[in-house]
Amino acid sequence: MRVLASAPAKIILFGEHSVVYGKPAIAAAIDLRTYVKAEFNKNGRIRIEAKDIRTPGLTVSFSEDQIYFETDYGKAAEVLSYVREAINLVMKEADKQRGVTVSITSQIPVGAGLGSSAAVAVATIGAVSKLFGLELTPEEVAKLGHKVELLVQGASSGIDPTVSAIGGFLYYQKGSFERLPVIELPIVVGYTGSSGSTKELVAKVRKNYEEMPEIIEPILTSMGKLVEKAREVILAEYDREIKFKLLGTLMNINHGLLDALGVSTKSLSDLVYASREAGALGAKITGAGGGGCMYALAPRKQSEVATAIKIAGGMPMITKISREGLRIEEAEK
Ligand SMILES: Nc1ncnc2c1ncn2[C@@H]1O[C@H](COP(=O)(O)OP(=O)(O)OP(=O)(O)O)[C@@H](O)[C@H]1O
Ligand SMILES: C[C@@](O)(CCO)CC(=O)[O-]
Numbered sequence: 001m002r003v004l005a006s007a008p009a010k011i012i013l014f015g016e017h018s019v020v021y022g023k024p025a026i027a028a029a030i031d032l033r034t035y036v037k038a039e040f041n042k043n044g045r046i047r048i049e050a051k052d053i054r055t056p057g058l059t060v061s062f063s064e065d066q067i068y069f070e071t072d073y074g075k076a077a078e079v080l081s082y083v084r085e086a087i088n089l090v091m092k093e094a095d096k097q098r099g100v101t102v103s104i105t106s107q108i109p110v111g112a113g114l115g116s117s118a119a120v121a122v123a124t125i126g127a128v129s130k131l132f133g134l135e136l137t138p139e140e141v142a143k144l145g146h147k148v149e150l151l152v153q154g155a156s157s158g159i160d161p162t163v164s165a166i167g168g169f170l171y172y173q174k175g176s177f178e179r180l181p182v183i184e185l186p187i188v189v190g191y192t193g194s195s196g197s198t199k200e201l202v203a204k205v206r207k208n209y210e211e212m213p214e215i216i217e218p219i220l221t222s223m224g225k226l227v228e229k230a231r232e233v234i235l236a237e238y239d240r241e242i243k244f245k246l247l248g249t250l251m252n253i254n255h256g257l258l259d260a261l262g263v264s265t266k267s268l269s270d271l272v273y274a275s276r277e278a279g280a281l282g283a284k285i286t287g288a289g290g291g292g293c294m295y296a297l298a299p300r301k302q303s304e305v306a307t308a309i310k311i312a313g314g315m316p317m318i319t320k321i322s323r324e325g326l327r328i329e330e331a332e333k
């Protein structure tokens, strides 16, 4: 049997990092996907083929106590840890051990704040669970995806695997979510081209928090409050212009607070300011930061903002919200 599953990237509109401390956040799935094909093999090993991760052509096989590298790139085992943990968790859930080959192709830049780790975990859980005959609901896949992130990163709010598994536009807090109405958001994502590790950035914020809780706690509380405000604005009956203006202001405040937490970089802030100067109503980091992506809200100014991002040295992407989360593309007997 062979199963092909896919899961989307996400942007965090408001509330990254503070969500790890139990505050709410708002995120949306977007139309970039990771595809995972899973099939049984006869040699009893787990074989992972990651075709487009930065270590090109990476293939790793492992059995219970050994890892077989078919390329000699140093950090291979670590790079594939999300996929390995996802396969292990599904096998535990199914209470079965069999040789499985998993092949991954992805449209999502890695370490760029667009949830590539969650998408690869969710698509792997989707494909492998179907292969083992488990019928998991998207919520169950999201919970397993959260476990994978906790195992690999040490800390995770679970927002990324939840939005990747469920799709659409979500308000999320401590493992629970509410679907928000999907509004067409005129956004532009700007990619700095550099990457940041979510594990390291979450640890950096934790260190500051532990050293200076009296300074960091109020920042996190403000972030939580601005997310509540953003939810109110999204659900209100205002006309679109007013809504976008208010959301833009909240984005700018959120960016300033993320900068105060130490997760922005010069390139990210350059793209943020270039977008605002080109007419965006708001611009902020999306995801863990330390490199990766920002996004701008730019009604009727998307192409101007895209050009400004390019001139400032970034790569603009005009994306749409994806209503669909995890998708089983094919399941062949
Ligand atoms: N196509 C892929 N194949 C295999 N592993 C992948 C793939 N894409 C992402 N990963 C895993 O996810 C890691 C990057 O995850 P990380 O959480 O640091 O960034 P992100 O998920 O892209 O951004 P963010 O968490 O800020 O949204 C990679 O180092 C790798 O372990
Ligand atoms: C930085 C963070 O808040 C978002 C990463 O996309 C981490 C998490 O919520 O698990």
Ligand SMILES: [Mg+2]
Binding pocket: 115, 116, 117, 118, 160, 198
């Ligand atoms: Mg991630």
